[in-house]
Amino acid sequence: LAKTTQPISMDSYEGQEVNITCSHNNIATNDYITWYQQFPSQGPRFIIQGYKTKVTNEVASLFIPADRKSSTLSLPRVSLSDTAVYYCLVGDMKGSSASKIIFGSGTRLSIRP
């Protein structure tokens, strides 16, 4: 069971690039890395998922080094609406392994004007 460690909170300003790093030293071969975003009083929303190297979509980029023991979520040019809690999850979503996916406390990102 891969445990993740991420900063409790981060602050940044509008227009800046924000990088949130997650450590997962015990990641298994079959594990994927997934990031979710949660606004207050809402359910988490999928942002991005990757296995190795770099993944980019219209919202964010995910950088995963060769050893896969950490990953970095990169949010380009953040705005006030990016203020949310960001969760890093590591695991195999198939079958019974899905039950072992753990949402930790996440990183509370605050964006200032």
Next chain:
Amino acid sequence: DGGITQSPKYLFRKEGQNVTLSCEQNLNHDAMYWYRQDPGQGLRLIYYSQIVNDFQKGDIAEGYSVSREKKESFPLTVTSAQKNPTAFYLCASSTLRPGDLRGRRQETQYFGPGTRLLVL
């Protein structure tokens, strides 16, 4: 318009009362999950179901019960045995098809809007 819905948005429970939270999805997903979230905390898994008529306990199942009679529905009952039920409850669903190895894609969880349960 596919999605996952939860009702009600707010629910009040009297001491000794059982209450049921509704979760419905029209995404044709096989798996469904219930999580509990306390203020400032992450999500903790209560129960999950991978297929109709089957469900498994998560980390904090005591004081809760579920049923999965239909693929689309996964109601959660908070029983009187749950002594500290005040929390934000989230339902999620996902597919369980084998991952597409070429595309390196895996299933993700889709969450409902949540139900906030308060004790009177």
